[in-house]
Amino acid sequence: MFETSRRKLLTASAAMAFAVSSLPAVAQEGVEPPVKAAFVYVGPVGDFGWTYAHDQGRKCLEENLGDKVETSYVENVAEGPDAERVIRQLAQEDNDIVFTTSFGFMNPTIKVAKQFPDVKFEHATGYTTGGNENMGLYNSKFYQGRAVLGTIAGMMSESGKAGYVASFPIPEVVMGINAFQLAAQKVNPDFETQVVWVNSWYDPAKEADAAKALLSQGADVITQHTDSPAPLQAAEEAGAIAFGQAWDMTSFAPNAHMTAIVDQWCPYYTSRVQALLDGTWEADNVWLGMAEGEVEMAPFNDAMPEDVKEAAQKIVDETKAGEYEIFTGPITDQSGEVRIPEGEVIPESDLLQMDWYVEGVQS
Amino acid sequence: MSLDLLVAILMTVAGAATPLLIAGLGELVVEKSGVLNLGVEGMMLIGAVTGFAVGTTTGLPVLGAVVAMFAAALAAAIFAVLTLTLMANQVATGLALTIFGTGVSALIGAPFVGITTNTLGPIFPDALTSSPLLRLVFGHSPLVYIGLALTFGVAWFLNRSRAGLILRAVGESDSAAHAIGYPVLKVRYLAVLFGGAMAGLAGSYYSLVLTPMWAERLTAGRGWIAIALVVFASWKPGRMLLGAYLFGLVITMELQAKAAGFNMFAPEFLASLPYIATIAVLAIISAAKRGGTNAPACLGKPFRAAT
Numbered sequence: 001m002f003e004t005s006r007r008k009l010l011t012a013s014a015a016m017a018f019a020v021s022s023l024p025a026v027a028q029e030g031v032e033p034p035v036k037a038a039f040v041y042v043g044p045v046g047d048f049g050w051t052y053a054h055d056q057g058r059k060c061l062e063e064n065l066g067d068k069v070e071t072s073y074v075e076n077v078a079e080g081p082d083a084e085r086v087i088r089q090l091a092q093e094d095n096d097i098v099f100t101t102s103f104g105f106m107n108p109t110i111k112v113a114k115q116f117p118d119v120k121f122e123h124a125t126g127y128t129t130g131g132n133e134n135m136g137l138y139n140s141k142f143y144q145g146r147a148v149l150g151t152i153a154g155m156m157s158e159s160g161k162a163g164y165v166a167s168f169p170i171p172e173v174v175m176g177i178n179a180f181q182l183a184a185q186k187v188n189p190d191f192e193t194q195v196v197w198v199n200s201w202y203d204p205a206k207e208a209d210a211a212k213a214l215l216s217q218g219a220d221v222i223t224q225h226t227d228s229p230a231p232l233q234a235a236e237e238a239g240a241i242a243f244g245q246a247w248d249m250t251s252f253a254p255n256a257h258m259t260a261i262v263d264q265w266c267p268y269y270t271s272r273v274q275a276l277l278d279g280t281w282e283a284d285n286v287w288l289g290m291a292e293g294e295v296e297m298a299p300f301n302d303a304m305p306e307d308v309k310e311a312a313q314k315i316v317d318e319t320k321a322g323e324y325e326i327f328t329g330p331i332t333d334q335s336g337e338v339r340i341p342e343g344e345v346i347p348e349s350d351l352l353q354m355d356w357y358v359e360g361v362q363s
Numbered sequence: 364m365s366l367d368l369l370v371a372i373l374m375t376v377a378g379a380a381t382p383l384l385i386a387g388l389g390e391l392v393v394e395k396s397g398v399l400n401l402g403v404e405g406m407m408l409i410g411a412v413t414g415f416a417v418g419t420t421t422g423l424p425v426l427g428a429v430v431a432m433f434a435a436a437l438a439a440a441i442f443a444v445l446t447l448t449l450m451a452n453q454v455a456t457g458l459a460l461t462i463f464g465t466g467v468s469a470l471i472g473a474p475f476v477g478i479t480t481n482t483l484g485p486i487f488p489d490a491l492t493s494s495p496l497l498r499l500v501f502g503h504s505p506l507v508y509i510g511l512a513l514t515f516g517v518a519w520f521l522n523r524s525r526a527g528l529i530l531r532a533v534g535e536s537d538s539a540a541h542a543i544g545y546p547v548l549k550v551r552y553l554a555v556l557f558g559g560a561m562a563g564l565a566g567s568y569y570s571l572v573l574t575p576m577w578a579e580r581l582t583a584g585r586g587w588i589a590i591a592l593v594v595f596a597s598w599k600p601g602r603m604l605l606g607a608y609l610f611g612l613v614i615t616m617e618l619q620a621k622a623a624g625f626n627m628f629a630p631e632f633l634a635s636l637p638y639i640a641t642i643a644v645l646a647i648i649s650a651a652k653r654g655g656t657n658a659p660a661c662l663g664k665p666f667r668a669a670t
Contacts, residue, residue, distance in 0.1 A: 044579030046469060046476045076580065163622065196621040199631065203583040204574040209375055209615060213622040216371035230574040233479065252479050252576060362624040 030279030031096050037061070037273055038090040039073040040083065042102035043202045049227030049246040050201065050263070051075065054101045054124075056247075057265030064270045068277060079104025084111055091116040097276055099269070100124065102201070103170055109135060120281055122272060125172050127352050133283050138268055141289030142172075143179035143351075144319050145261030146223075147326040148297055148312050149243045150183025152258050153221040154191050155308045156241055157184075162221040163214025164195045165207055165231045169363075171354045173225045178358045179326045180223060183315070185360055194219060195363040204230040215240055222256075232256055248298035259312070260298035267293055287348060290319045327351065332359040370495040372619055377507050378573055380611030382407075382565040382582075384510040386589035387596070387603050388517050389561025394593055395521060396554035397534035397661035401457030402442055403562050404586025405464020406435040410563025412468040415570035415577040416475055424483040424571045428506070431567035432560040438464060439559020443552050450665040465580060475577040483571045504572045506564070511604070513561075518600040530554060534659035537666040547666050562586065595641055597648055597657040606644075613640055 039058050043051035058071050072095075077086050083105045090098050091112055097120040100109045106123055110130035113121045121135040129135040153162050162184065166173050177195060184191040194217070196210045207226050211234035214222060222235040222242040229252040235242035236253035244250070244260025268288065275281040288294040297316055300309050318324035329340035334357050340346055346354075357363055386403055393400050410431035418427030442460050445451040485492060487501040521527040532540040533550045541547045569581050592610065596602035613636050 044469065046472065046577075046579040048477050048578055052476075194622060194624060196618055198618075200583070202580070204576075204578060204581055205379070205569060205583060205585065206614070206618075208574050209379060210618045210622070212371070212375050213615070213618040216368055216375075217619070217622045219622075228574070228578055229576060233574055233576065251477055 031276045033068040033277060034070045035065075035068065035097065035273050035276050036095045037069055037071045037269075038093070038095040038098045039071065040077050040086055040090070040098065040100045040102075040105060041073060041075040042077060042079060042104070043075065043227055045073070045075050047202055047227050048229060048249065051101070051227065053246045053263035054099075054265055057263075057269045060266035061269040061273060064266070065273060065277075069273050077102075077105075081108075084108035087112045087121075088115070091119045095119060097122065097273065097281075103172060120276065127171070129283060129285075136272070136283045137285040138272075139172075139287045140263060140265075140294040141287060142261055142263070142295060143175050143326065144289045145295050145297060146176045146179040147183040147319070147324075148259070148315050149223055149261070150180040150185075151187060151315055152243075152304070152308055152312050153180070153223065153241075154184035154187030155311060156258070156304070157188070157191070157221045159218050159220045160188055160191050161219045162191070162193045162223060163211060163217075163219030164193050165210045165214070165222065165224040165226055166195050166197050167201050167226050168199065169197065169355075171352055174357065175327075175351050175354045176225055177361055177363070178354065181358050181361050182326050182331065185358075187311075191360055193361050195361060197363075198226060200226065202227045204228040207231050208234045211235060211242075212238075229253070244298060250298065250301075255301075255303065257298075258301045258304055262296040262298050264294050264296055287352075290316065291322065333357065334359060334361060334363075366495050370499050372615055373499055374502065375615045376608060376611040377503055378611070379614050380607040381504075381507045381510045382568040382573070382585060383589050383592060383610060384604060384607035385506070385513060385568070386562045386565035386586060387592040387607055388510075388513050388600060389558040389565075390590055391593050391596065391598060391600060391603055392517060392521070392530070392561075393554050393558035394662055395534045395598060395659055396530050396551045397537055397659050397664065397666070398446065398551050398555055399453045399457065399663040400439070400442055400460070400555060400558055401454060401590060402438070402460025402464065403558075403589050404582060404584065405461035405468075406438050406559050406562035407566030407569075407582045407586045407589075408464045408468035408580070409438050409471075410435040410566030411570040411581050412472040412475070412566075412577055414563070414567030415480060415575075416471060418483075418567075418571050419475060419478060419480040422481060424481050427571055428483060428564060428567045431563040433563070435563025435566065436556045436559040439555050439562070442559075443555040446665070447548050447551050447555070450667065453663050453665070461586070469579045472577045472579065476579075478576070480571070480575050482575045483567075504568070506568050506572060509564075510607075514600050514604045521600065531659075534661055537661045537664070541666070541668055547668070551666070562589075565589070591641065594658075595644060598659065599657070609640065 041051040045055040074086050077083050087108055099122045101124045103125045106126035109121050109123045113132040113135040123137055125139045126137050181193040198206045198210050208230040211222050211231035215238045220240045222231050224231045224245050229249045232242045232253040236256040241258050242256045246263045248260050250257045325345050327346040329344040330342045331340040333339045413434035414427040414431030417430040418424040445456050446453045483504050485502050486505050491501040492498045529545050533547050537547050592606045595606045
């Protein structure tokens with residue numbers, strides 16, 4: 001439980017926005033502290049999922065850098081024209097760096113970055129900067145965590161069928177589904193993953209209904225790529241197992257919650273603002289994972305059998321050591337055609353554009 | 364299709380329909396009195412958060428639902444003072460109420476993020492829910508039955524009771540009702556408070572029954588669907604019941620079809636089905652009435668007593 005004082009933060013950041021204080025940014029010499037960093041969130045900070053995790057990263061950044069950084073955020077920003085308006089507003093308010101934290105903010109960020117060459121922009125989960133030198137891309141290899149979830153699902157499922165509550169068919173989500181299915185298949189060759197698209201990142205009632213639909217049709221594992229704990233609660237009620245999304249969600253489903261993929265954005269946020277202070281900031285495109293501490297697994301549920309715990313931990317350890325890569329061939333697609341031959345690994349650039357499903361995924 | 368699956372689907376339909384029905388009936392009464400309150404979403408959120416807060420702290424979800432009704436009615440009272448006494452624009456004030464409700468619910472709810480609570484679950488003894496068919500009848504949250512009873516209550520009130528006749532008169536012609544001595548503003552105040560209480564109850568359904576938790580914007584726009592359903596129902600309680608359950612059915616079937624691996628259509632098409640159905644029904648209704656609607660004549664107009 002975090003005692004948030006977000007209203008105070010909001011007021012404080014609004015006050016700062018009006019005080020014309022920051023000096024022009026000179027890249028080589030570093031930005032005069034405090035660096036003003038703004039965050040754009042797609043959901044509410046209280047979603048306890050994706051946006052919550054980003055906001056924890058923001059708070060941790062403030063803790064790490066103290067008075068050398070001032071942060072502010074705008075939550076519930078719709079992906080679309082509204083996002084462009086918000087991002088432009090933040091750029092005009094003398095922020096030194098703006099983090100836009102949802103896939104759908106990519107094009108608006110590119111547009112605004114062109115108009116404000118002195119402001120730095122960082123977009124999460126996108127694939128292009130549109131040629132802007134003041135815009136960076138960052139993402140985490142969540143699929144590494146999905147492989148752990150898939151292994152647990154494959155070992156613990158009795159029906160051999162998992163229900164996947166998914167948001168939108170974008171590469172980020174598609175590769176997560178594939179990683180989950182591939183890992184489960186390694187344990188149980190007949191494993192199936194049934195996907196239900198809810199066409200929203202955050203709609204608790206619909207996510208819950210989707211999970212119920214999947215459970216009533218034979219799935220005994222629920223996993224999700226949406227942001228609320230509602231699917232977990234549906235699994236708890238039905239006595240199935242499930243996994244948390246973006247943050248440890250054990251409190252919502254103490255029996256069903258096996259583990260969760262925890263997003264740790266703090267190391268990246270801290271390093272980028274530090275780079276601004278040092279004058280070493282450069283547009284980059286990073287994709288960090290378990291090895292760098294960006295992707296973590298929540299503690300395993302005590303109800304998990306020992307052999308499952310060991311198998312899951314083994315994947316975590318091997319991934320950290322760089323010895324395990326889920327997207328290693330042979331990989332067959334839905335039509336039964338071998339897409340990736342034995343021994344070959346799907347290159348990162350292809351993963352970021354993935355638009356096909358592996359065998360066993362029902363989408 | 365097995366019986367178990369069918370029952371599971373129908374139970375989900377009732378679950379999806381109930382909050383829309385309850386909030387929609389409240390708004391229907393409000394609009395029948397000639398007031399347009401677009402703040403349903405905000406009042407639902409206030410109901411959801413206060414219901415959850417009281418439900419978790421006391422361990423009594425029923426008390427939570429009751430407090431949710433009072434809290435949302437309080438928000439509706441602010442709306443009533445602004446629009447009825449001070450004659451502010453109803454559309455703008457209603458939208459402001461939604462924004463206010465979203466913000467204030469986030470503020471109240473901050474300490475309650477990340478925990479779960481006892482649900483306002485089935486009330487009948489387990490023996491009555493042993494078989495799938497019995498479960499379909501007895502296995503719901505009490506709010507599902509309240510929603511059904513409320514439909515008949517509101518229908519009786521509007522069409523059969525003297526008070527309902529006065530309320531309709533106020534909504535159809537406020538000046539005429541005033542001229543023959545009916546207290547127009549008092550009637551509208553009571554209607555708005557009732558609408559608020561129902562929105563609060565519907566909101567508490569989300570935080571205490573469907574997804575027993577609090578997260579910001581928990582209702583995710585359902586208040587707007589409830590308002591749309593009032594038009595869909597052409598201001599008739601019976602059709603509101605039909606509309607809410609139809610909407611629940613389409614939402615559920617969309618998800619069930621996907622879960623069954625039914626890929627004939629793109630997911631985007633299935634997701635748009637509820638809205639396509641709404642437009643189709645609206646078109647059929649207005650065609651049948653030759654372009655006329657059943658809207659109360661004084662809907663959204665401020666009332667100033669002639670002196």
